[in-house]
Amino acid sequence: MHEMSIAMNIVDIACKEAQSEGASTISIIELDVGKLAGVMIDSLKFCYDSVCKNTLAEGSELVINEISGSGHCLDCATEFEIDSFMALCPNCESYKVDINQGRELRLKAVTVN
Amino acid sequence: MCDTCGCGTPGEAVTYRKHGDKLHHHGDSLLHTHDHNHDHTHIRSIAVEQDILGENSLQAQRNRGYFEAKNIFTVNLVSSPGSGKTTLLEKTLSDLEGVPCAVIEGDQQTMNDADRIAATGVPVLQINTGNGCHLDADMVHTACGELELEDNSLLFIENVGNLICPALFDLGEDKRVVIISVTEGDDKPEKYPTMFDAADICIINKIDLLPHVQFDVQKCRERALQVNHHLKFFEISATSGEGLPAWNTWLRENIKKQH
Ligand SMILES: Nc1nc2c(ncn2[C@@H]2O[C@H](COP(=O)(O)OP(=O)(O)OP(=O)(O)O)[C@@H](O)[C@H]2O)c(=O)[nH]1
Numbered sequence A: 001m002h003e004m005s006i007a008m009n010i011v012d013i014a015c016k017e018a019q020s021e022g023a024s025t026i027s028i029i030e031l032d033v034g035k036l037a038g039v040m041i042d043s044l045k046f047c048y049d050s051v052c053k054n055t056l057a058e059g060s061e062l063v064i065n066e067i068s069g070s071g072h073c074l075d076c077a078t079e080f081e082i083d084s085f086m087a088l089c090p091n092c093e094s095y096k097v098d099i100n101q102g103r104e105l106r107l108k109a110v111t112v113n
Numbered sequence B: 001m002c003d004t005c006g007c008g009t010p011g012e013a014v015t016y017r018k019h020g021d022k023l024h025h026h027g028d029s030l031l032h033t034h035d036h037n038h039d040h041t042h043i044r045s046i047a048v049e050q051d052i053l054g055e056n057s058l059q060a061q062r063n064r065g066y067f068e069a070k071n072i073f074t075v076n077l078v079s080s081p082g083s084g085k086t087t088l089l090e091k092t093l094s095d096l097e098g099v100p101c102a103v104i105e106g107d108q109q110t111m112n113d114a115d116r117i118a119a120t121g122v123p124v125l126q127i128n129t130g131n132g133c134h135l136d137a138d139m140v141h142t143a144c145g146e147l148e149l150e151d152n153s154l155l156f157i158e159n160v161g162n163l164i165c166p167a168l169f170d171l172g173e174d175k176r177v178v179i180i181s182v183t184e185g186d187d188k189p190e191k192y193p194t195m196f197d198a199a200d201i202c203i204i205n206k207i208d209l210l211p212h213v214q215f216d217v218q219k220c221r222e223r224a225l226q227v228n229h230h231l232k233f234f235e236i237s238a239t240s241g242e243g244l245p246a247w248n249t250w251l252r253e254n255i256k257k258q259h
């Protein structure tokens, strides 16, 4: 389950940031996660608490902002919202679509004390 | 949860073994306890804006630079368990006799695949990921250090059999190859789009079994192209050898291109 290693990365990055700011605890970790990022948010939440144990982030809250997907059609240049990799252009019904947004997997901010 | 690999807890050490080696460990502690010194300051928000897999991407870029400098063409093979990655490698390595090759094998527990590759005479290193369901760029970096790769060569990386987790982890490879076998169902690209999206090449394997299974090759290709219109296909049977010449030619051309 790659959500476990992703959770470990999140907590690792957050702890380093918090330490370099001289903070002693982390209360909130905030993420941007794209709908096409390939991460199951439920699994991530499931791993999160156990990964936080014995770190500055123990007991912290995980806040996830879901980022919607968007793409553009290579045949007719239409831009549109997508929620899967099998996106069909609403204008010309082409599947030649490149993704602009939705793969984000970013640690946005940490709230510390 | 990842049903494919069933792993749940972190902490089991990653090990690296050559054919015939005893176990030896490399430290890989990602998590460490921090001291809590409670000098009370104020609650504040720190903007971080960091890619969560940024560390892996950086290491992958370092690997890529290393491969480029040594002129090594690197292929990352991903598939569900049992789609035929090791069988394809065995066949390919014997077909490419004379071309310097090396193999990195990723598996949770056993040495089996590395032993099969070692039997072909090609240098191989087994990475056992323990609970880990994918290889990462750092493991590949360590493995490359152990393998003493030749210049102007081909490096195959067989990832852990899993169609979900390895999708997110760039290893620094030149090409990512997803293998699907005809016993798996032609809707795989639809069910595991992240992996097909992240691949450059799609191999449809076990075509010798097509007369016995319900698998529409055309439909599978169409679905895969709907996910990722950049995909190139090879239809092969790793056991009978059908379709392998085209694959071998593609590999040889890519080695040449590197020069
Ligand atoms: N009929 C047929 N069987 C194949 C073919 N390729 C592989 N197999 C069989 O499929 C089984 C699994 O093959 P492997 O090469 O071990 O598969 P793998 O992807 O390396 O498996 P893991 O490393 O466990 O993920 C073996 O019994 C192979 O003999 C093929 O083209 N045709």
Ligand SMILES: [Mg+2]
Binding pocket: B085, B086, B087, B113, B158
């Ligand atoms: Mg194998």
Ligand SMILES: [Zn+2]
Binding pocket: A073, A074, A075, A076, A077, A078, A089, A090, A091, A092, A093, A094
């Ligand atoms: Zn269009």
